[in-house]
Amino acid sequence: MSLRAPYKALRHPGLVFRPSRRFSVLRRDDLQNTVIHIPKADIYRFGDPNFVRPLFRDVEWTVKEGEAWAIVGSGSGEKTSLLQVLLGHLRISPSPPPPGGLFPFLNSPSSGSPRDPLECISIVSFGNRRRAAGGAFYDYTARYGAVREEDRLTLRQSMFPESQPPEFGLNTNTPENSPPPRLSEQEMQVFNYLVDKMGLAALLDLPLIxxxxxxxxxxRVIKAILSRPELLLLDEPLTGLDLQNRPTLLEILRSLHSARSPRVILGLRTQDPVPEWITHVAFVKDGKVITGPKEEVLSATEHFHKPQPAGAKISPTPVGELVVEMKGVGVxxxxxxxLNNINWEIRQGERxxxxxxxxxxxTTLLSLLTGDHPQSYTQPHLHLHGLPRHRIPTPHLHSLVGLVSPELFDAFPRRAGMSVWEAVGTGFDGGFVPLGTHGVGTGIMAPLDEAGIQWRVRRCQAVIDALGPRSWSNDTRAGESAEAFAKRAFVDLSVGEQRMVLLMRALVGRPPLVLLDEVWSGMDEGMVRAARRYLREGGVGDExxxxxxxxxxDEVPWTEEDGxxxxxxxxxxxxxxxLD
Ligand SMILES: Nc1ncnc2c1ncn2[C@@H]1O[C@H](COP(=O)(O)OP(=O)(O)OP(=O)(O)O)[C@@H](O)[C@H]1O
Structure with a gap:
């Protein structure tokens, strides 16, 4: 797509920003009817002076009571940044004027003394749960084995931490011998209603993990609702939810929003459907925020959320040797x-x-294929790469599988100083610590010879070239070069970029088995398009x-025609x- 076409949309007559720098000050009686008010401002990172390029320029955004808003934008950062503005993590210049400020409804005289946005606004975001913050690898495979003491916390206990006895280590403010606070009847009713509607009632006493x-x-959505915010922000709430649960969650959010208990703002990717009850959209792209009624904004920006074509026709890959053979497998x-009596064969070339x-x-089934599940050793017939599972040491097995999953994404170490190159390079041996003089590992079953090292270096360059910023940027010349991207620190990348890097990590060693579990979540549309194209057009081979x-x-890279x-x-x- 040429760069010009989308920008024409941004010049839609109804959406053009007026050049004036004067902004409106809300009257006192407007305060209670206005949820968010940014009269006209630029948005910066804290610490950035006003002469650097702002993250967003000329933002004019007012949310009135009764309107239902979605922020639509790329998963790689801009949508999430606009949500961050509402959490006070970015600087608004000039700042929204008193008496209303950014959240006039919290400062309305009719609602008593001004309330602190920090206490009234919550976000549920699924970017990175920061389990791996501080650089350590979080062992997500713990969920498959015996539950450890620190992971004993159940779903029920996690919902009301303040009501748990001190041995769970959660209520640090409660003196050892005082009884935990009782939950009100109303709190219990809301809780029971939500867990029932969202299909969690039978799971309440399972460990969270x-x-x-x-x-x-x-x-996590229920927990946020129970914390009774005035305004609840949900970033990509539908990602990872199955078809049955999506309408239920949306209906719950709609009814909460219409009762203002709490008000809800959704963050959606450009490729996500916008729920019909949403009335207004803030569309975020390339440093601009277009705000207005849903139909107007979506029609002016339709270039960005057209369904993606499957891609050029490809011939189905020839099928080869068995990679996985399961007979009577169960967990x-x-x-x-x-899992009960699973029989499944996966061959080379199959998608x-x-x-x-x-x-x-x-995910449990995949954990048998990666050897991470302790019950993978005790299956009647689980052959991986031609051998019974127990005959392959787990580290060797990890080097034969390229895995991307939500659990791996959460757990991957965000170690200061680990570069993109090194993060990708850990994929050869399937570990999490960069090793070897070139950052491409040292080999698992035998030390690497020079030819092996050089092959790995070339592969690392090839995947970073093929899936680097120029593959997903709108303007292929303007995107960051693969060389510069390879040197960036993994921890500093946006969620979407980190996900692309973990996909590169899974593919770099051309392992016989590639497992892509919810690989697209957090990626923006350009990244999804680039990754799908790469996978279809040679990124994975016949072997x-x-x-x-x-x-x-429609997120599966291959269609029925592709086999x-x-x-x-x-x-x-x-x-x-x-196939029907
Ligand atoms: N230690 C455990 N004890 C009891 N049940 C468990 C345990 N670990 C996992 N489960 C249950 O196993 C089931 C399968 O979980 P799994 O993560 O494999 O589901 P999934 O199909 O990948 O789901 P999703 O689409 O949500 O990712 C879940 O219902 C989960 O609660």
Whole structure:
């Protein structure tokens, strides 16, 4: 797409910004009807002076009571940055004038004394849960084994930390011997209603760590609602949710919003559908924020959210040797059966879409293939790469699998100083610590010879070239060069960029098995397009088998015509889906 076309949209007559720098001051009686008020301002990082380029220029944004807003933009940063403005993490210049400030409704005389935005505004964001902050690798595989003492906290306990006895270590303000506060009847009613509607009632006494990705996301939304904010911001709330749960969550959010208890603002990616109850959109692109009624803004920016074509026609890959062979495979926790009698074969060249609702066992099944699940040793017949699982040491197995998953994303160490190159290079040996003089590992079963090192260096360069910023930027000449990107610190990248790097890490060693679990979440549309194109057009070869997990059919890089196969988990059972 040429750069000009989208910018024409930004000059839509109804949306053009007036050049005046004068801004409106709200009257006292407007305060209570105005939720957000940015009369006209530029947005900067704290510490940046006004002469540097702002993150957003000429933002004019007013949210009135009764309007339902979504912020739509790229997952790689801008949408999330606008949400950060509301959390006070970025500087607004000039700052919204008194008496209303940024949140006039919190300063309205009719609602008593001014309230602190920090206490009234909550965000649920699924970017990075910061478990790996500080540089350490967080062992996400703990969820598959015996639950450790520090992971004992159950879903129920996590919802009301203040009501738990001190042995859970949560209520540090409660003296050891005082009883925990009682929950009000109303709190209990809201809690019961929400866990029931969101399908979590049967999971309340499970350790939090045992919940699936979609279950965890729903739990985090409920927890945020229970904290009773005045304004709740949800960044990409639908990502990772299955088809059944999406309308339920949206309906809950709609009814909460219309009761202003709390008011809700959604953050959506350009490729996400905008719920029908949303009335207004703030569209964020290239440092500009276009605000207005939904239809006007979406039609003026439609170039950005057209469905993506599948890509050029490709011939189905020839099918080769068995990579995975499962017969009668199952996983149980006590008397809870998650997988039962699974029979599945994955061959070289095959492209699989693993399907199933939240909690149906998809990630658990993948953890058998990576050898991370302790029950992978005790299966009646689980052959990986031609050998029974117990005959392959786990570190060797890790080097034979390229994995991207939400758990790995959370756990990957954000170590100060680890460069993009080094993060990608850890993929060869499947570890998490950069090793070797060139940052491409040292080999697992035998030390690498010089030819092996050089091959790895070339592969690292090739994937960073193919999936680096120029592959996803609108203007391929303006994007950062692969060389410069390779030197950036992994920890400083946006969520979308980190996800691209972890995809590069999974593909760099051309492992026989590639497992892509919710790989697109947090990526913006350009990144998704670049990654899909790369995967379809040679990024994985005939000698590799690939399994993709996503709840959005159109996110699978291969279509029926390309020969994609489907394996569906339902009620613990698994079966190959025949294409209709
Ligand atoms: N230690 C455990 N004890 C009991 N149940 C567990 C334990 N660990 C996981 N589970 C359950 O196993 C089920 C499967 O989880 P899994 O993460 O594999 O689901 P999933 O299909 O990947 O879901 P999602 O689409 O939400 O990612 C979930 O219902 C989860 O609660």
């Amino acid at each position: 045992a919940l699936s990705n979609g279950q965890t996301r729903r739990a 149980k926790y006590g008397n809870r059966t998650v 699989w879409h693993l399907q199933g609702t939240n909690g149906s066992g998809k 590799q088998g690939v399994v993709v997990i996503t709840h959005w059919e 994609v196969k489907r394996f569906r988990l339902d009620g613990g059972e698994g079966r190959v889906q025949t």
